[in-house]
Amino acid sequence: MSSSSSHGDKIRAYHILIKHKGSRRKESWKDPEGRVIRNTTRDAAVSQLKSIRDDVVSGKAKFQDVATTVSDCSSAKRGGDLGYFGKGQMQKPFEEAAYALKVGEVSDIVETDSGAHIILRTA
Secondary structure, X not given: OOHHHOOOOOEEEEEEEEOOOOOOOOOEOOEOOOHHHHOOOHHHHHHHHHHHHHHHHHOOOOHHHHHHHXXXXXXXXXOOEXXXXXXXXXXXXXXXXXXXXXXXXXXXXXXXOOEEEEEEEOO
């Protein structure tokens, strides 16, 4: 079995999550009491991600570096790496966006109950 098929239909992705006051859980590793998150509007989260995405796509910033400092997900400690996952493991909008990407591609803004994300597919 070659390494490319050893994960079956699983893909691998990194993401950057920005939580906001509409997020399901209003705390994160960098904002344990949720002070910033509770005061962040959805629009502010989306516009922050849009500018991050522009920097990443243009090559001004490295996705993993930004994820480490900015992402509200605990995966930030791994540069945003979520590892391999299959269908049904992620929230539907996230899964659909991740599977639609080509390897090396960065998604547009994806919104889930967790907050707003951009996704980088790596495998």
